[in-house]
Amino acid sequence: MASQPQSPFARFVHSESFAGLLLVVTAIIAFLWANSPWRETYTTMQHTYLGLSLGTSELKLSIEHWVNDGLMAVFFLLVGLEIKRELLIGELASRRRATLAVAAAAGGMVLPGALYYLLNAGGPGASGWGVPMATDIAFALGVLALLGSRIPLGLKVFLTALAIVDDLGAVLVIALFYTESVNLTFLALAALTWGAALLAGLRGAFSMKVYAVLGAVLWYFVLRSGLHATIAGVLLAFTVPIRKPDPGQYLASLADAARPGRGEVVGARLRDLEDLLERAQSPLHRMEHALHPFVTFAVLPVFALVNAGVAVTAGGVGVVSFGVMLGLLLGKPLGVVGGAWLAVRAGVASLPRRVTWAHMVGAGILSGIGFTMSLFVSNLAFDDADLLTQAKLGVLMASVLAALLGAGWLVLTSRKNSSDSDSAL
Template structure:
């Protein structure tokens, strides 16, 4: 038991480790793409892998398998977190919703406006959605490194902000970064999603069922012209959050808990673990199962595949400047401005022990765009030079936003007397 509570174990399973893992893989990709062996990096990106099932064949490059396939799992996890927060989490409170929504809207609109002003009439205008997003793993990872010196209310606010921000990014991708639609596959996708929604409404608790429907939904959405990752969010909203009827497992639980001989204790403990697992809602079970897969595989592979930016190829142009200013300046202005408006209008109030200095720090951390901003960059630009400029702006802005946000909060904390423990404990989305 001691090992499970060791500092290293807590660190590995925390947001700080997730953020550092992303930084490490992104750094490897960046160095590789600018090394003498850069050609092997781009050759690996464009290596094609095909899957065939009878007459159906899917042939995609490794880059597309990651961005369209693995990232659909990431968006599934994002969708599960959004649904949980809306129904039973931090977004179920009207005043907390008002603060998070107005801050997130400001944090999306102001960066987009700044970017557009710098690129209006130019070939890079389509990248206006790049500086709108916040990387929740990075942002919460920086806060985790600051420890208990940061008020718990600020962590809760930044989490809610990032969740609303993710929802906004999903809507932007669906509405503005979608190619021509294939009505046949779009209809098949709608029918599959309808079947998943019906299963959730009827209380189907089998994750295998949602897995099969999810694969079909992903394939139909991919072929429909919508971006395939939208399938992950659609499936998440079908997975039920309510728990099974206790009567279905209490008798089995009591039987498994009966004392027995030593040789059967281990088997009964496994039965108890299985029953307790099944007592959770499908949403919680799926979220718990996906979290380590996304944290330790999907996001690092995405970073390794997409953060390789050859600096000499694109240079620093208006696209890079628009992304940089959008994330570094537009994000804090929009987040703090939106939050101030909500408080001023009496719609919301600041979280406990959080002041406006803390809010500026959260606005700076919201400028860490990384995962979602890199993802939108791939959708916004077909031109390799503009794509390189956008990615360079994202990487530079994300590093600076992390440093500025952490520095701002540390300077605000320094010299203050310890404020004591928060009396409310909240489990942050993982």
């Protein structure tokens, strides 16, 4: 019997689960490398400089900065595309579902940051309050995928929406609080470039080359302006047009392809229909589909390889580590569940179908998997190497514990719920 085709969301969850596994493996390799007898080669790799020249201009950055400022801009471009899609035609387009995700994400950002700051206020690690605020969607959905059908689809949809709102909040935090100084000349050039991209999007520019060129120029100007270069990815994403597909465009061609005829004639009709369906996709959908494998299999693993190599020393775990762990392991679940409960209690939101509050607690615990975004913010928050090491160790330990505790909680509560349902029959 032929297998049933997967829905787009099921395919997305499957790919994200594999992305989570790939991130785990790459992070373990980096961690072992940084704590092996060859640890110096790891540091050398991070700080090897590579340059690009164009005429008399030269841009020279270390591999670490090329990854964190360059490749991660592509990751943030994909994040921006997902945010725009969800806001316009996805889960966040529904007012009640959006309200639930926004309320849960707000609680899941404010409380972890507050707990971290209470522990580090007045100390050298105070600037790291943004580290425990975001959720790593690849890891979190990967854990849910491992639990299989015992987890309702509504919980996976909620966690996806929560992580997307989290990412939007993280972008705003980076732009507003982790920018040291601004070069107004380059900021103006970035604004003009973004305006050109916005105009191209409003006019319905379909070619990906247009956005690639404008995106590269925008990235350079944002980098030189003093804002973090990854902001360019989100800015570009919001210029890419999206539209709902119009079935009327290809119904006639579908009927034509179904007419009887010789094999080669029918084959030609089907190829024409395939080309028409490809053109019917909006630029945003085409760009998102093109970027997703590259980000999954290249950008995020390379980021993990460059950033997860934390050398464990005698003083590696400190108050910054405890602040990050407190925020991710306690602040996240309390904030997420508390924000969602307040929204449902106020009557402006409701839980997804078949999702219980026990499920929501499990999702709150899993949202404490901060890995990618938390490591990224750590690099922005700390110039001091010792504090950065403390933050990264806190992120790694908290993410592992959140994954284990969240999975364990959902296994136990799902088994209990199944037993209760069976006894009620």
